[in-house]
Amino acid sequence: MLDPVRLFTLCEVAEQGSITAAAAALGYTTSAVSQQIGKLENEAGQPLVERHARGVVLTEAGHSLVRHTKRILVELEAAEAELAEIRGLRAGVLSIGTFPTAGSSLLPLVVKEFKTRHPGVEVKVVSGRFAQLVDSLRRRETELSLLWDYEWNRVDDPTLTYHHLMNDPTVLLLSARHRLADRDSIRITELRDESWVVRADDHPAAKTLEKLCQQGGFMPRTSVFAHDYGEVQAMVGVELGVAIAPRLAVLNLRPDVRSIPLATRSPQRRILVAHLAERRLSPAAQEAIAVCAAAARPLAESFEAT
The missing domain is CATH 1.10.10.10 (Winged helix-like DNA-binding domain superfamily/Winged helix DNA-binding domain)
Known part of the structure; x- marks a missing residue:
């Protein structure tokens, strides 16, 4: 040699x-x-x-x-x-993981701002379920990933570092023709006799609904198992039932659906951006975390105001 x-x-x-x-x-x-x-x-x-x-x-x-x-x-x-x-953030690649509701709401704001600041950096996005997103981080296929958790099921993985971006409250979805559609807020007990459009495949929203109804002293009666929030809205719109959803999931409401806050404390999921604790982040990833926090701030403020 x-x-x-x-x-x-x-x-x-x-x-x-x-x-x-x-x-x-x-x-x-x-x-x-x-x-x-x-x-x-x-x-x-x-x-x-x-x-x-x-x-x-x-x-x-x-x-x-x-x-x-x-x-x-x-x-x-x-x-x-x-x-x-x-x-100097004039070149390179930034790979970000996301879950669907963040991918259709928060992440586009992040990508738009990031690319405006750093047009020379290529941004790649991978969408998936929670376990897939964590696996992509561990395999170093993504450098950052948007994740979520609820207070009864906090993520606690010592191999990851988390940055809390915002809280995402749960809201009720009713048909615009529903008897309670003009209300400013609704108690869960007022929906005891309703049929529910529920997320299928053991989705976290189904667990959230179960906990809410338990607080109201009843078990929900399911009319439809839906596979995404577009389908949930469509079924609610044609009055096949009422539903709950994270606020981020329904920023773009159908005209025949109303989003109404719960009168009691709403279950909230935390929206997080995570990365491998042992990984030394690239300048692009460090900048993206800051952009995520800035993009989440006005959304969080608007949720708190309603």
């Missing part, structure tokens, strides 16, 4: 035309440079320079090594320039 430092020393000798001049340029002694060239010739298995009274001349093998080494130096300079661009 050819020693890179000795190769760079050979380049300097070729540039300066003598071992003495190369030593002065490099800040070494003439003896040290001569020893480096001798060791490199041993590694190469043949002479690389011919010594003359006025300096040195490269052999054919010496010219070959200098030519290849200069190519390496060009690549190293390019690498340094690219690192500077990444450090």
Whole structure:
């Protein structure tokens, strides 16, 4: 294996035309440079320079090594320039994980602002369920991920670091023609006799509804199992039942659906941005965390005001 430092020393000798001049340029002694060239010739298995009274001349093998080494130096300079661009957020890639309701509400605000500030950084988004998002972080497929939890099921993974962005309250969804549709708030006990549109597949919203109804002293009667919040709204709109949803999930309401706060304390999920605790974050990821917090702030304030 050819020693890179000795190769760079050979380049300097070729540039300066003598071992003495190369030593002065490099800040070494003439003896040290001569020893480096001798060791490199041993590694190469043949002479690389011919010594003359006025300096040195490269052999054919010496010219070959200098030519290849200069190519390496060009690549190293390019690498340094690219690192500077990444450090200055003028290049690079940022991969973010998200879950659907954040991906259709909070994350677009984050991506828009981030790309306005740093158009040279490519943003990649991966959407999935909670376990998939955490797995993507561990596999380093994503650097950051939006996550959520409820107070009865807090995430507590020591391998992750969490930043709390905002609280997302639970709201009631009723048809615009429902008898309570004009109310400013509704108690859960007033919906005891209603049919419910419930999220299917053990979705967290189903657990939230169960806890709410238990507080009201009844069990919900299910009329529809829906697979996304668009379907939930559609079924509520045609009066197949009432429903609950996180506020972020229903920022864009259908005209035939009303979103009404609960009169009692609403279950809230925390919206978090997470990353591997052991991972040293890129400048882009550090900036994205700040952008996430800034984008979440007005949403949180508007939720608290209603």
